[in-house]
Amino acid sequence: MTQSPHAPQARPVHAPMNQFAVQDGELIVGGMKLSQLAARVGRTPFFAYDRGLLRARVAELRAALPNGKDGKDGKDGIKLHYAMKANPMPALVGLMAGLVDGIDVASAGELKIALDAGADPAEVSFAGPGKRDAELHQAVAARVLVNVESMRELPVLAAASRELGLPARVAVRVNPDFELKGSGMRMGGGPKQFGVDVEIVPEMLARIAQAGSDRLSFEGFHLYSGSQNLRAESICEAQRKSYELALRLASESNLTIRFLNLGGGFGIPYFPGDARLDLAPIGENLAMLRQRARDEMPQASFVIELGRYFVGEAGIYVTRIVDRKVSRGQVFLVADGGLHHHLAASGNFGQVVRKNYPVTIGNRVGQAATETASLVGPLCTPLDILADRMELPVSEVGDLAVVFQSGAYGASSSPQNFLGHPNCVEVLV
């Protein structure tokens, strides 16, 4: 039957979570049935990150973006950096370090994990609005690139350079005069604690030049305008404007750009109505900018830095149902995990209006019998919700509830000690 053009608009639904295979009604994660994986982990709740999916995501991105001669050379292509705040689990960072071209860190703690993971310091960059003097000193000693976000950092870096006898590698993180449209979280444009307002960048560049390149070695610019964007056109526009801004700043100050970080912000579908990002226009746009750069900034390597796009879809959060209650007709599945491990899925990590992440019962996928139920955690707060009145397979105590899209901003960005329940386990499989 063909659909009438006057049919009422279908309710928005979640994008299909088909990155995991299903066998006998069970999700396959890391090549294993979910129940077997849960037995292997030995307890719930846990986060599981699938190596195969992480590898596939990096490969997919490389295929969509312009490549250099060796497949990843930033002079012709686009270097991929992993922004490890999305998921700092050491084993995962170790895997990513071998797949991508560099790691972006935002604290000395993350720097340690990146270096332990074997990341090449030449391809590690350090951004963040409140870098402490000791952290800047460590960064100079490690010979990583510092994305400078304040005038205050310059004399601290120059002093560290003198003391250590090493040049401080610097790029200027610019707070541009435009915003990334359609971004879930804006981090550039307008008044921001991040980066240096474009109006005062020329003064900063003059101070860097004054210090001399054996103290402050200028490499280029970092522009990061926001996170969780599903609109390819907005991302392309931000990248084009970032390129043009960097070009203008460099030519005005007579500096050579060797490094240009065009940001990222690639989103993944979390909520009903969200569709997966279309990489093709972004690849074309970057190829066009790469082409322009041959004449306009021939020394420049291009970098994009992504966190959630690399890891978000490869991870699930698994929690066991410990009670099933009906309150005035509404079904509550009470699980052993909740917002203390997965603040983002509970809606309390910056959502304005709470929406459900994609959730299923991982040992009953595709089961015919379904019901409307709410999945809640064990905490004594009404905020501890993982799914609010969703259509789910009818389940029992002991079943494994799964929150998809949980590879980024999960365990490390949740208040694990809140209410004194056990911490979660994380496995890379």
Ligand SMILES: *Cc1c(COP(=O)(O)O)cnc(C)c1O
């Ligand atoms: C948070 C952050 C990222 C990663 O954002 P995602 O949405 O996870 O891709 C990248 N760069 C900077 C500077 C950030 O602060």
